Amino acid sequence: MSRSRKNWSSKLDDALWAYRTAYKTPIGMSPFRLIYGKPCHLPMKLEHKVYWAFKLLNFDLKVVGGKRKFQLQELEELRLDAYENVGTYKEITKIWHDKHILRREFRVGELVLLFNSRLRIFSGKLKSRWSGLSRVTKVYPYGTIEIWNEEKGNFKVNGQRLKHYLADERLEKQTDIALLDPT
Template sequence: MWALKKLNLDWGATSSQRMNELNELDEFCLKEYECSALYKENMKKYHDKKIDKRELSPDDLVLLFNSRLRLFPGKLKSKWTGPFKVTKVFPHRAVELENKEGMRFKVNGQQIKIYLGQYESVNKMIEIWDLDEV
């Protein structure tokens, strides 16, 4: 009726069997780690391929992302301010910008995007908005 399991009392065979099982488990984990590293590497290549490289040069017009507007979002407020003129491009995507008053400051290149309009047309638009508010 009752089936009893046969106990292996040979400690040498039992310990070697257990060590083999642990080694197989370690090999399995190492193989899975290599697969995940390969997956991450392939996903990074795919992601980097989709990123547009922005080549900035001095005298380009750019817009600057205003991250403080996230705290107080307005329905129709733009998060981009500017345009600013690029005066110098540093390594590692740092950029020196100049505003229309001539003040220069450095920003991270990830916070800017190319402005496609004319600098003079922006000044005219600002003047029109100022007249409308009065």
């Protein structure tokens, strides 16, 4: 086994402990607290508290049963709080995400470029991810756009995958000749 792998595996327990005990914003608490219903104490604190825990133990079964039911109710409340916090966090994240979406409006006859998501980054790092000069032939509600290009003909795409093609008027007249309107 290599030296770096051995070092990594020896630190894995510490990394997992740190992750499980760290406060997570979406759930509003640490994963440890969500599972066990109480905050996590570091091992140094535990040694001191064990002695006091033995002193405070109560072996009366009715009292212990009542305490256990109360603890289970508290744990359920914590889980419900975490569930509500996740919902709130998702709403806030959605608002932030929606605010940063570029709203593009397309009209029939405009020239557009299509985002090529299948292009592999490493095959050519400097290649443009925008390809296929196309013309808008129809605009549907909810962001669906029908475009036409020489290679594929008419097809529908999500409007988020398109951007306006900006060119000077001379070049646009030349492309008008090349991209005849199919209708």
